[in-house]
Every structure is written in C-alpha cells, then in structure tokens.
Amino acid sequence: MRILLTYTGILFIFFFSSADIFAQDEPEQSNPWPEITQTAKPWTRWWWMGNAVDETNLSNLLDTYHEAGLGGVEIAPIYGAKGYEDRYLDFLSEDWLGMLDYTVTKAHSRGMGVDMTQGTGWPFGGPQVSVENAATRMVIQDYEKENGLKLATPILFQKKKENQPDAKLIAVMAYDENKHAKEITEYVDAEGKLTWDEAGDWKIKAIFLDKTGQMVKRAAPGGVGFTLDHFSKSAVDTYNSHFQKAFSGKDFGFRAFYNDSFEVYGADFTPNFFEEFEKRRGYDLKEYLPYLESEENLDIVRRVKSDYRETINDLLLNNFTRNWTSWAHNQSKLTKNQAHGSPGNLLDLYAAVDIPECETFGSSYFPIPGLRRDSADIRNVDPDPIMLKFASSAAHVTGKNLVSLETFTWLGEHFKSSFAQMKPEVEQAFLAGVNHIFYHGVTYSPEDVSYPGWLFYASLNLTQQNSLWPHFKGFNDYIARSQAILQAGKADNELLIYWPVYDVWAEPKGRMEMITVHAVDEWLHPTEFYKQSKKLMDAGYSLDFISDDMISKSKVKNGIINTSPENSAQVLIIPETEFMPMQTFRNILKLAEDGANVIFQSKPKTIPGLYSDQNSNEDIFNQLWEAIGFKDGNSKVGKGQLFLSNDLTETLEYLGVYRETLVDSGLGFIRRKAEDGASYFLVNHSAETISQSLILNSRASSAVLLDPLTGKSGTIPVVSKPEGTEVKLHLKSGESIFIRTYEDSTGMAIPSWTDYSNPVNSTDISADWTLDFDQGQPTIPSSQTLEKLASWTNQGDAAADDFSGQATYTSEFDFRKNEGKYYMLTIDKVYESAKIWINGSYAGNMWSIPYQLDVSEFLQDGKNTIKIEVANLMANSIRYLDRNGIEWRNYHEINFVNIDYKPFDASKWKTMPSGLDGNIEILEFD
Numbered sequence: 001m002r003i004l005l006t007y008t009g010i011l012f013i014f015f016f017s018s019a020d021i022f023a024q025d026e027p028e029q030s031n032p033w034p035e036i037t038q039t040a041k042p043w044t045r046w047w048w049m050g051n052a053v054d055e056t057n058l059s060n061l062l063d064t065y066h067e068a069g070l071g072g073v074e075i076a077p078i079y080g081a082k083g084y085e086d087r088y089l090d091f092l093s094e095d096w097l098g099m100l101d102y103t104v105t106k107a108h109s110r111g112m113g114v115d116m117t118q119g120t121g122w123p124f125g126g127p128q129v130s131v132e133n134a135a136t137r138m139v140i141q142d143y144e145k146e147n148g149l150k151l152a153t154p155i156l157f158q159k160k161k162e163n164q165p166d167a168k169l170i171a172v173m174a175y176d177e178n179k180h181a182k183e184i185t186e187y188v189d190a191e192g193k194l195t196w197d198e199a200g201d202w203k204i205k206a207i208f209l210d211k212t213g214q215m216v217k218r219a220a221p222g223g224v225g226f227t228l229d230h231f232s233k234s235a236v237d238t239y240n241s242h243f244q245k246a247f248s249g250k251d252f253g254f255r256a257f258y259n260d261s262f263e264v265y266g267a268d269f270t271p272n273f274f275e276e277f278e279k280r281r282g283y284d285l286k287e288y289l290p291y292l293e294s295e296e297n298l299d300i301v302r303r304v305k306s307d308y309r310e311t312i313n314d315l316l317l318n319n320f321t322r323n324w325t326s327w328a329h330n331q332s333k334l335t336k337n338q339a340h341g342s343p344g345n346l347l348d349l350y351a352a353v354d355i356p357e358c359e360t361f362g363s364s365y366f367p368i369p370g371l372r373r374d375s376a377d378i379r380n381v382d383p384d385p386i387m388l389k390f391a392s393s394a395a396h397v398t399g400k401n402l403v404s405l406e407t408f409t410w411l412g413e414h415f416k417s418s419f420a421q422m423k424p425e426v427e428q429a430f431l432a433g434v435n436h437i438f439y440h441g442v443t444y445s446p447e448d449v450s451y452p453g454w455l456f457y458a459s460l461n462l463t464q465q466n467s468l469w470p471h472f473k474g475f476n477d478y479i480a481r482s483q484a485i486l487q488a489g490k491a492d493n494e495l496l497i498y499w500p501v502y503d504v505w506a507e508p509k510g511r512m513e514m515i516t517v518h519a520v521d522e523w524l525h526p527t528e529f530y531k532q533s534k535k536l537m538d539a540g541y542s543l544d545f546i547s548d549d550m551i552s553k554s555k556v557k558n559g560i561i562n563t564s565p566e567n568s569a570q571v572l573i574i575p576e577t578e579f580m581p582m583q584t585f586r587n588i589l590k591l592a593e594d595g596a597n598v599i600f601q602s603k604p605k606t607i608p609g610l611y612s613d614q615n616s617n618e619d620i621f622n623q624l625w626e627a628i629g630f631k632d633g634n635s636k637v638g639k640g641q642l643f644l645s646n647d648l649t650e651t652l653e654y655l656g657v658y659r660e661t662l663v664d665s666g667l668g669f670i671r672r673k674a675e676d677g678a679s680y681f682l683v684n685h686s687a688e689t690i691s692q693s694l695i696l697n698s699r700a701s702s703a704v705l706l707d708p709l710t711g712k713s714g715t716i717p718v719v720s721k722p723e724g725t726e727v728k729l730h731l732k733s734g735e736s737i738f739i740r741t742y743e744d745s746t747g748m749a750i751p752s753w754t755d756y757s758n759p760v761n762s763t764d765i766s767a768d769w770t771l772d773f774d775q776g777q778p779t780i781p782s783s784q785t786l787e788k789l790a791s792w793t794n795q796g797d798a799a800a801d802d803f804s805g806q807a808t809y810t811s812e813f814d815f816r817k818n819e820g821k822y823y824m825l826t827i828d829k830v831y832e833s834a835k836i837w838i839n840g841s842y843a844g845n846m847w848s849i850p851y852q853l854d855v856s857e858f859l860q861d862g863k864n865t866i867k868i869e870v871a872n873l874m875a876n877s878i879r880y881l882d883r884n885g886i887e888w889r890n891y892h893e894i895n896f897v898n899i900d901y902k903p904f905d906a907s908k909w910k911t912m913p914s915g916l917d918g919n920i921e922i923l924e925f926d
Contacts, residue, residue, distance in 0.1 A: 032704045032713050032740065032750055033481070038113050039402065040484040041071025042476055045441030047456045049891070050080020051220050052087035053099050057446045062106050064464050065442070069476030072113030074258055074438060075103065077120040077220035079893035081454050090222030091120050092246040104253040114254040115336060118243060120223025122260040125216040127225035128242040131165065133235035134226035135212040138269035139167055140289060143204040145174070145194075154192030155206045167210035170274070173286050174202040181287035205289050212266040218893055230262075231270035231315040233323060240327045247331070256334035256355060259324070261517075262342035268512045270315060280314055281307045282612055295509050302506040303610040306579065309505040309513050310609070313344035321352040336404060340390070341516045345501045347547035350394030355436065358391035358429075359406035361517055366424045367687035368734040370829065370849050373421070377413035379899055383425075384520055385432040386533060390499075392433025393544035396491040399566030404436040405429050408460045413899045415874035416912070417460055418832040419468065419475045419847040426479065427683045427736055431668045433544075435486035437479055450888075451777050452874060452881075457894045461874070467776060467804040471833035471871045474709075474845040481708040485672070485679055485738055492673035494570045494657055495543035496561060497533050498551070502579035502608040528576035528601065532648060536573075539649055540659030542671060544569070548584040556594035559640070570657050572598045573648060580604035582621055589624065593638030599651050600644050658723070662694040667731070671698070676743050682729070683736040691730040691757065696739070700725045702747030704740045710844055710854070714753025730757040734849035754822045754854070754925065761924035765813040765866070771915070774869070776805015777877040791831060792915040793876070801911045804877035809868045809916055817861040822925045827851040828918025830870065837867040855922070872914035875906070882907035 034040075044065070065073065077091050089096040104114050119126055125134075141158060145151055157167040172185045174196070184204075187196035194204075214227040229235040270276075277285045285292065291304040325335045338357045339349035350356035362381030365373065392403045407426060411417045426437060442462050445453035453465035462472065504523050507513055515523055524530050536543055546554075546563065551572070554563045562568045572591065574580075585604065592598050607614075607621055628635045628642055633651075635642045645651040649659070660669060666686035672679045678698040684690050699720070706713040718741075719726045725741060740747065771784040771792055781799035784792060792800045792807060817823075825836065825843075833847035838858035846853055881888050882905055889896035889904065898904045 032747070033706060033711065034484040034488050036480045036484050037487075038071045038111060039436060040487055041069055041480040042437040042439060042483070043072040043074060043113065043115070044070055044439040044462070045076050045406070046073040047441055047443040048075060048077045048220065049444060049454045049456075050084060050087065051077050051089040051091060051096055051099075051222070052080055052084050052446070053089065053103075053444055054087070054446070055099070055102050057444070058099065058103050059106055060447065061444060061464065062103070062110055062112065066110040066112055067473070068469065069473040069480060070112065071480070072115065072255070073103075073107065073442070074115040074117065075100070075254075076117045076441070077223060078218050078456070079121070079220060079891060081449075082890045082892060088221040091126070091220050092243070093222060096222070097246065097252075100252055100254075101250075108253065115256045115258050116254050118257040118259065119216065120220035121216045121218035123216070123227055123262065123264050124230070124239060124259065125214075125225050125227035126219070126223045129226040129228050129235075129239065131211060131226065133229055133232065133238055135214055135264050135267040136229050136231070136269045136271065137210050137212050137266050138273070139208040139210045140293060141206045141208065143206065145202040145204055147199055147201050148197070150197070151194050151204070155188050155194060155204075156192040157208050157210070164213070165211065167208035170207045170209050171286055173205045173207070173289060174198075175205070175290055176200055176202060179290050183286065203290070207286065207289070209269060209271060212264075214265055214267075217263065227264055227267070229267070229270055230264060230320040231267070231273070231312065233319040236320050236323055237327075240324065244331065251332060254333070256336045257324075257328050258357075259335070259337045261338040261340055261359065262514075268312065268343075273311070273315075276315060277308070277311045280311055281609060283610065288610070292511065297508045300610065301508050303608065305508065305511070306502055306505040307609045308511070309343060310502070312512065313348075313505075316342060316344045317348055317352060321349050325353050338406065340387070341514060343512045343514055345547055345549075346390045346515055347394050347397075347499060347501075347545055348549050350391045351398045351400075351547075351550070354400065355402045355404050356391035356394050356400070357404040357406060357438070358388045358434065359409060359440075359517065360388070360411075360425060360429060361409045363411050363421070364425060364428060366685050368424065368685065368849055369687060371420060371424070371734070372418070374416075377416050377899065379410050381410075381518065383428070384524075385428055386530060386537075387517055387520055387524070388429055388432035388434060389545060393546070396433065396493065396544045396567050397496070397546055397550050397563040399564035401487060402436045403434050404438055405434040406440045407437050409440045410459055410899055412459060414455075414459045414461060414904065415878050415906070418873065419471070420832065420849055422475065423478070423848045424683070424685055424734065427685070428668075430482060430486060430681060431670045431683065433491070433670065435483050437483065452878065452888060455889070455896065457891070457896050459899070467806065467874050467877070468833060468871050470806055471835065471845065471847065474833065474835075474847055477711075478708045481706070481711060482681070482738075485706075485740075486670075486681065489672040489674040489679060490566055491544070492671045492678060493542035493544045495536065495541055495652075496546040496563070496569045496572045497529065497536075497543050498572065498574045498577070499529055499545045499547055500527075500575070500577040500579065501547065502581070503527065503577060506579055506608065532573070532575045532601065536648060538663065540661055540663040541652070542660070546572070548581060548587075551584060551591070552587045554591060556591055556596045556640070559595045559597070561591060561596050570597065571652065571655060572596060574598065574600045574604070576601045577604040579606060579608035582607050582617055585621060585624060589637065592640040592642050595639035597640055597655055598642050599648060600642065601646055601648065602644070658697060660697055662696065665690045665692055665694060665729075667694075667729075676746065677741040680739040680741070681736065682731070682739065684731040684733055687733055689730070689732045693726055693728045695721060695723055696725045696727060696741065697723075698725060698741045699743065700741035702742045702745050703727075704742075704747040704750050705753050706738055706740070708736070708738070709848070712854070713750060715747045715750045716753050732850050756822070756824060756854075756925055759824070759923040759925055763813070763815060763922045763924075764919060765811065765922065766919045769809050769811045771807055771809050773800070773803060773807045774805065776803050776807075778802060778880050789827075789916050789918065789920050791913045791917045793911045793913055802876055802880040803914070804872055804874045806869055806871045807915060809870065810866065812863060812865050814862065815859055815864050815922070817859050818924070821856070822854065823856045823859055824923045824925065825853045825855045825920070826923060827916055827920045829913075829916065831872055831913045831915055831917065833871045834916070835869045839865055859922070868916065870915050873912055875909060875912045876914065879906045879909045879911075
C-alpha cells in the first residue's frame with residue numbers, strides 16, 4: 001500500500017490501542033493520541049545538594065516541576081553549598097527519611113513518580129561499608145630468587161602512602177624459566193621471610209588483597225565512605241540490608257532504586273576470587289599469573305585474560321546485579337541500572353534489571369542549517385547511537401518495555417544549551433530504542449537562594465531559575481507525546497546480531513577490560529560486529545544485539561526466533577567472531593534445527609579460555625562446523641537454514657527479509673508494531689529538505705500523522721504497492737514525524753492532514769515591532785522600538801546585552817484571510833524559545849528548527865495583533881555576574897567547573913544573540 005504524505009512541519013503519528021486509553025463514551029476514532037502517562041513524560045535526576053531540603057521548598061518545587069510537564073524525579077543526594085551547613089540532613093537519618101516520605105506523598109498527589117539513588121553521589125558506598133566490604137584490588141609484587149641464594153628483601157606489602165592500611169598476603173607463587181608454577185605460601189613467615197630454597201632460578205610473585213581506597217564520589221552528608229565491593233555477595237547483601245533496616249519495613253512508595261554507571265576505579269578482585277575462578281574456569285589462576293600480567297599478543301595471554309574477565313563478569317552479574325534486583329523486588333521496588341563502564345557483558349548486565357539505562361555524554365554533530373554548535377562549548381566526545389543500543393537491545397530481547405537515558409550530560413557549556421540543540425540529540429536516542437528520558441538534571445534550589453540558585457557542576461542546569469524554564473513545558477510536551485507512542489506496542493526489529501564479548505575479553509592489554517562509553521574507539525569501533533551492525537542499520541534494517549545467554553534462552557516457532565514472549569526476530573546474524581563458546585555454538589545449531597535462519601559472516605575461529613581439554617574441545621568445535629556441510633554458502637539444518645556469507649544484505653534479500661528503503665532518502669527511523677499496524681518515527685537530520693515518495697514495509701489500509709510539537713493529527717491517503725505502502729513525504733531539515741499505519745480503515749475516521757509542501761502566497765510582517773522586557777536578570781532593560789524584527793542584543797543597550805529572561809515582541813498587521821486556506825507563521829531565527837499569541841489567543845510555541853507554526857484558526861481578515869514572548873539563554877546574565885565579580889558559586893567538593901573541568905569563568909564570553917532575528921512571514925497553503 002502507499003501512503004500519500006505531505007508535510008513541512010514536524011509530524012508525529014501514533015499507534016493507539018483501544019479501551020484503556022479512551023473513555024468508553026468517546027468514539028475511539030476521534031482521538032488517535034495515546035494517553036500521556038507518568039512514564040511517557042520526561043523525568044529528571046534531582047540533585048539534593050547537601051540534603052538541605054525542607055517540606056515547603058519540596059512542595060513548591062514539585063508543583064513547579066509538575067506544571068512544567070515532568071513525570072517524575074530521581075532523588076540523587078550530593079555535596080552541598082557552603083554557608084548552608086545548618087540545613088544539611090544526614091542521608092538515611094530520621095529527618096532525611098521524613099523528607100523522602102514527604103516527597104513521595106507530594107509527588108504522588110501530583111501524579112508524579114519518584115526513583116531513588118541507592119546511596120549518595122556515585123558509585124554505591126558510604127559509611128556503612130566496612131574496610132572488609134570495600135572495593136578490592138589484587139596487588140602482585142615481584143621478586144627474583146637466584147639459585148642457592150636467599151631473597152634480598154622480605155615479602156611484605158609495599159605501601160605507596162604512609163597512611164595506607166596493610167594489605168593481606170593471599171599467596172606466594174614461584175615460577176621457573178618455563179613459567180611452571182609452585183605455591184610456596186607456607187614458607188613465608190609473619191615477618192615476610194622466605195624459607196623455601198628449591199634449586200634453580202625463580203621468579204616469585206606475592207599476591208596481596210588490597211583495598212582501592214576509593215571513596216564515594218560527590219558524596220552527600222551522611223554518605224561519605226568507602227566504595228562497595230560489587231564482586232562480593234556478602235558485601236552487597238550487607239549493603240542492601242543497611243537500607244532495609246533504615247526503611248524499617250515502611251514502604252516509602254518510590255518506584256525504583258537506581259545505580260549509576262560503573263565507576264569503581266581499580267577494583268579487580270574480591271577475597272574469594274581464586275576459589276570462584278577455579279570453580280568456574282577449571283584451573284588455578286595463580287599458576288598463570290605471568291600471563292595475566294603480560295601484555296604480549298600471545299594466545300595463552302589472551303585466553304587467561306579472557307577467563308579472568310569472564311569470572312569478573314560472573315561475579316558482578318550474579319553477586320551484584322541479579323542479587324540487587326532480587327533484593328529490590330523483595331522490597332516491592334524496581335531496579336534501574338547503567339551497566340556501561342563495567343568490566344562485564346553489557347547485554348546481560350542491562351538485562352538483569354527492570355529498566356536498563358544508557359547515557360549520552362557530549363554532543364553530536366547534525367548538519368541541520370542554523371543549528372548552533374560552537375566548538376569552544378562542546379566536549380570532544382561524539383555520542384554513538386550504537387552504544388545506546390546495548391541497553392535497548394537488552395530490554396527488547398528480554399521483553400522489557402522501558403529503556404531509560406541519562407540525557408544531555410555535558411551537551412554544551414553551562415548556560416548555553418537550547419531546546420533546539422536538545423531536540424535532535426533526544427531524537428537520535430529515540431531512534432536507538434530509548435523511550436524513557438531522564439534529564440541530567442534539575443538541582444533542588446530553595447526559594448531564598450538568589451539567582452542563579454544552586455547548580456550542579458555538570459551542565460544542563462535545568463532549574464526554575466533558568467531563563468528558559470517558563471518555556472520548558474513545550475519541550476517536555478514534545479517528549480511526552482513522542483514517548484507515549486514509543487512506549488506503546490512492541491519493538492519491531494527483524495534481526496538479531498550476536499555480540500562476541502569474548503573477543504573483547506581477549507584483549508591482551510591491561511588486566512581489566514572496562515567497557516566504557518569513552519573507549520568505544522578501542523573495544524567497539526574496530527570490530528566487525530560494529531561495522532556490520534552500522535552497515536545494516538544504514539541500509540535500513542532494524543536490529544537488536546544478543547548475548548550468549550540470551551541465545552541460550554531463545555526458542556523458535558514457525559521459523560521465527562522468540563527471545564521472550566514479547567519479542568521475536570526473523571534472522572540471527574553471527575558477525576566475524578574469533579572466540580565463541582562451544583555451548584553457544586551448539587545453541588545456535590539447535591535454533592537452526594528448530595527452524596531458525598542463521599547467517600555466519602565467517603567461521604568462528606576458536607573457543608575461548610584456557611580449558612584443560614582445549615584440544616579436544618577445538619576438535620569437537622571443528623567437527624560440528626564441518627558437519628554443517630555448506631554448499632554455495634547454504635546448508636539445510638533440521639527445519640531451518642545456516643548461511644555462510646560475507647554479504648549479509650544479499651543473503652537477507654534471498655531470505656525475503658527486506659530493509660526499509662526510506663533510509664535512502666536520508667531519513668532515520670525506528671518502527672514499533674501494534675496488533676493492528678505499525679508506528680514509524682522518522683527524522684530528517686540531513687542538511688536538505690526531503691521531498692519524495694517512499695515505501696514503508698508495513699501493509700496499511702489507512703494511516704494517520706500526529707505532530708508532537710502541537711498535538712495535531714490528520715489522516716493521509718495510502719497507496720498499496722507490491723513491496724509495501726507508498727508515502728509521499730516532505731520534511732525540512734530538522735523535522736521529525738511519526739506515521740501510524742492501520743491494517744483496517746481506522747485512520748480514515750480522522751480529519752485529513754494539511755498539505756504544507758507548496759505555499760501559494762506569503763505575507764511579510766517583519767517591520768514595526770515593539771519590544772518590552774518582562775522578567776529576568778540582572779535588571780529589566782528599557783523597551784525598544786524596532787523598524788525590523790531583530791535580536792535585542794547588540795543594539796547599543798548594555799542592560800539588554802546582559803539580560804537573561806523573557807521579553808515580548810508586539811506588532812499589528814493587516815491581513816487578507818482566504819476561506820479554505822491554511823497559514824503557517826515562520827521566523828528565520830529564534831533565540832531560543834518563543835510563545836505566540838495572535839489576536840489575544842495563544843497559538844503555540846516555537847523552539848526548534850525550522851521555526852514555524854500553523855496559525856490558521858487564529859488569524860482574521862483585516863487588522864491582526866501578534867505577541868511573541870521570547871526566552872533567551874542564561875549565558876548573558878552569568879557573564880554579567882562574572883564580569884562584575886559577583887559571587888554565585890561556592891560549593892563543597894568540585895565547586896563549579898567548565899566543560900573542560902577547569903575553573904568556570906564566563907567573564908570573557910561574547911554576548912549571545914537573544915530574541916528574534918531575520919524575517920517573519922505568514923505562508924498560505926491550499
């Protein structure tokens with residue numbers, strides 16, 4: 001079928017499913033929008049600085065957040081502001097718990113949700129973490145013993161700091177010239193004297209259990225203490241029991257416990273590690289320490305390190321993540337976790353919690369004309385959407401609906417981030433499968449703290465003091481409408497891509513392999529897994545990543561791979577893989593036997609690890625592979641098929657698995673399925689307008705568009721084609737759209753969508769404006785009269801140059817309104833958000849490129865009035881404060897830093913343009 005779609009504006013279309021969304025007495029077809037739920041609205045991390053909170057400010061702020069369109073808060077206790085120590089509350093004290101209880105009650109009364117960081121700052125830790133339960137590392141000290149000679153120095157722990165506690169000696173190992181090992185621990189006395197004297201020259205390694213000494217970073221009052229040993233079940237259990245005791249059986253009613261990204265530096269050991277290793281890997285790691293410490297690219301080095309890292313993963317996954325989630329469920333709570341940064345299998349770690357959470361750090365480049373991206377105001381970090389897909393894949397494959405995102409961390413320099421910059425960044429996350437936005441973040445700031453209020457050291461600084469705050473709801477409404485659709489239905493990805501984590505674990509460099517956002521150039525980008533995933537996505541295929549464990553739990557029915565009752569896919573792809581466990585290979589063969597289609601890019605080279613029966617296992621692996629008997633790259637196995645192909649797209653076409661050709665136009669997309677159709681989210685992040693006919697793979701009898709910026713909707717014609725449904729689409733650079741396709745005529749009951757592609761007339765209203773300043777900092781400038789619409793800065797008024805807040809442009813104009821026509825208001829430049837009133841009626845807002853708004857219903861024939869309230873950035877007023885030496889940042893801990901983590905100083909900033917600039921026109925459409 002072909003959908004005929006024409007649109008210049010940002011459009012949004014929805015999947016809607018019936019009775020629980022709409023009142024029974026309202027016709028279902030009258031409103032295609034889904035319900036805006038609590039989770040559909042964006043949430044925010046809520047920094048409690050110094051835990052200096054009180055009921056009055058909590059109540060007022062939650063009211064403010066609710067009015068701005070936030071759906072919930074995530075409480076994150078943090079360091080405090082100097083001079084307010086008398087307001088500080090100790091974390092988990094009776095007073096603090098009273099504030100938590102009040103917050104949850106108040107939030108629920110406003111229909112808002114609450115999550116809670118299970119600790120203060122990050123990572124997990126605090127005063128309740130004893131030295132025994134603190135993060136642990138393995139320290140290996142080297143000695144040489146010559147034949148017949150005693151050791152020159154005793155085997156004692158060598159402290160790097162005078163106040164460093166003694167580490168515990170775990171074992172002493174001796175290695176001959178061939179690295180054959182003997183344990184000689186029993187020959188070392190309490191003073192470190194070695195009495196062992198076997199003939200020969202020996203390398204001796206003393207293994208100490210040491211504590212990293214890491215304290216909780218950015219801890220709040222009552223939260224200062226050691227970081228937790230995440231690899232120890234007893235340590236994690238003790239940590240959890242501290243919270244269980246603090247809550248004393250009372251259900252405070254918050255939704256979930258939250259754990260931030262794994263930033264446990266140097267932790268690579270736990271007291272029973274060697275026992276756990278031998279139980280899981282089948283040999284004594286102590287005998288192979290020379291290979292664990294080596295960085296030579298040798299097979300045995302890579303295998304030993306892989307075994308070590310797999311064991312670390314097992315301990316983290318089972319002793320912390322799964323254990324923590326099980327405990328939380330017993331407390332009637334969910335878990336929300338950032339797995340990235342850890343040394344484990346990200347897919348399994350994300351899958352082990354209720355809400356996997358990824359994060360964006362820095363800003364992306366989008367070639368959208370007019371989108372500001374000053375190189376001086378950005379971090380040299382490019383977010384990679386494929387990194388986000390580890391969290392969304394884990395959710396999709398295991399049947400979880402919500403995928404959260406720590407959003408806009410250091411998007412730009414403090415006070416310089418606009419809604420227009422945020423929009424494509426959040427859309428890129430939506431395309432990667434995210435559907436539960438958490439801002440990073442909003443700082444609790446009491447009413448009596450002067451401008452700019454309390455602020456967290458890392459941008460985004462979305463607080464009630466921000467000059468953009470009165471316009472924040474428009475941005476939040478856009479996200480809420482979008483997420484209402486993205487949380488409906490189910491993921492609709494036809495491919496599963498195996499992530500060969502053992503290839504990552506076999507890296508010969510280093511001991512731990514921390515799988516971090518900032519190191520993707522090392523562990524992700526060079527791999528065929530990444531290259532093939534990106535190639536397939538760019539070609540228009542939808543995919544999720546799958547782990548060894550997820551493969552083991554998948555089933556096949558009627559040729560479809562079911563990874564959970566809620567998720568399925570058509571094909572499993574194994575990219576070029578060096579190391580694959582025997583059991584994973586057997587599980588893949590079993591899927592094929594049961595009817596699955598599986599494509600190998602090449603033969604996995606070997607099995608991982610240093611098995612005692614390595615050779616026999618390799619032989620079995622090779623025998624199983626040879627038994628497949630590929631002929632022309634194809635082999636029938638049971639009910640299914642195996643393929644050996646380096647051209648994945650060609651093989652997919654052979655299987656009748658087709659890509660979405662709409663990507664050839666430059667559009668990005670994500671698709672979700674419903675019982676009666678599909679929802680497409682399409683974005684134009686290219687530099688050009690996209691205006692052409694497209695084919696959607698979904699079959700449709702009707703279709704509807706919904707505009708997330710305005711909440712408007714409209715039906716569009718569809719045309720059936722053999723390959724799918726055709727759509728004629730017109731999207732300017734920066735625009736996005738949801739298309740909801742229906743298998744029946746449901747969409748036909750909705751009024752038609754307006755065609756905005758070809759204006760037939762235009763009216764220029766750029767001249768003769770009055771500008772009045774409403775509210776802001778540091779002072780209210782005098783009014784301006786403008787012959788032509790222009791920014792209020794650089795007009796010779798220093799007060800206006802320093803102003804951050806809201807100001808109103810007003811004008812009158814004569815207009816001829818023609819019956820049956822539609823009218824779009826367009827503005828060249830908006831710095832940074834505009835609310836528009838025409839003839840006294842609120843018409844809507846503009847805050848994203850392109851700046852345009854349908855104003856048809858508000859115009860009248862003859863004389864018209866227009867009022868445009870503009871909110872600019874905080875940057876100019878902050879510059880004023882720093883230029884005049886007015887102190888506004890005075891915090892414990894890190895205080896306040898710029899985007900390069902150097903002392904913040906805005907005094908040398910240039911004036912940021914503010915208000916409106918360029919032409920303003922009203923375009924007429926048939």
